[in-house]
Amino acid sequence: MSAVPIASRRTIYSVLLCVFCFLAAGCGVRFDMQDQPRYKAYRWEDGTFFDDHRSSRDYPEGTVARGLLKEDKAFYTGKIDNPNPNVQVETTTNAQGNTIVTSFPNDIDEFPVPVTKELIDRGQERYNIYCIVCHGPTGNGDGMIVRRGFSAPPTYHDDRLRNAPVGHYFDVITNGWGKMNGYAAQIQAADRWAIIAYIRALQLSQNPEELQKMNSDPAASTAAPPPRAAASPGGGH
Numbered sequence: 721m722s723a724v725p726i727a728s729r730r731t732i733y734s735v736l737l738c739v740f741c742f743l744a745a746g747c748g749v750r751f752d753m754q755d756q757p758r759y760k761a762y763r764w765e766d767g768t769f770f771d772d773h774r775s776s777r778d779y780p781e782g783t784v785a786r787g788l789l790k791e792d793k794a795f796y797t798g799k800i801d802n803p804n805p806n807v808q809v810e811t812t813t814n815a816q817g818n819t820i821v822t823s824f825p826n827d828i829d830e831f832p833v834p835v836t837k838e839l840i841d842r843g844q845e846r847y848n849i850y851c852i853v854c855h856g857p858t859g860n861g862d863g864m865i866v867r868r869g870f871s872a873p874p875t876y877h878d879d880r881l882r883n884a885p886v887g888h889y890f891d892v893i894t895n896g897w898g899k900m901n902g903y904a905a906q907i908q909a910a911d912r913w914a915i916i917a918y919i920r921a922l923q924l925s926q927n928p929e930e931l932q933k934m935n936s937d938p939a940a941s942t943a944a945p946p947p948r949a950a951a952s953p954g955g956g957h
Contacts, residue, residue, distance in 0.1 A: 794832040798890030827887025843918030
């Protein structure tokens with residue numbers, strides 16, 4: 721077997737040395753995006769493009785992101801168009817100190833969306849996910865965590881909450897009430913109205929007098945709610 725010429729061996733060693741140096745250099749240098757030269761938004765930078773050396777401009781006053789204008793005040797807040805901030809919840813009590821009437825002057829009385837079977841079914845699904853643990857399967861405030869010692873919420877079936885406007889329920893779900901935290905981050909506006917529609921169905925199911933009244937007047941149970949001109953057609957997508 722003949723020996724490899726010295727010149728060939730030198731060539732092989734040179735190639736291997738170049739490959740090793742290239743790999744070694746590559747392991748020690750990072751080219752991640754985090755290392756690239758860049759400006760941070762709205763920060764002072766050492767640049768001259770803007771006179772104040774900031775990297776970008778503020779949004780023009782009144783700018784609203786696409787899809788977040790929320791013009792339908794009733795749909796997104798449950799409040800009337802021009803609520804009076806000086807008028808709050810008004811409560812009437814009897815001689816024993818029990819609450820008999822509670823009024824919510826700034827809350828709307830009618831649903832801002834059509835109440836359909838699909839809406840109620842959706843509300844039942846969301847209710848069973850977010851509400852049933854405290855309020856119970858029928859809204860009596862006897863959910864599982866209440867049975868384990870948590871403070872019981874009020875029943876939906878007393879006169880005070882049965883007569884409360886739908887806007888009050890939307891306000892409670894959105895912002896919380898008492899020991900209940902707000903669920904605005906977990907439940908989108910359309911689903912809050914669906915839950916309220918299901919709560920109304922629960923209240924009706926536990927009110928024999930109202931059921932008897934509806935059975936004696938079938939037209940009352942099939943009457944559609946008055947339409948709203950600015951109801952959200954997208955259902956809060």
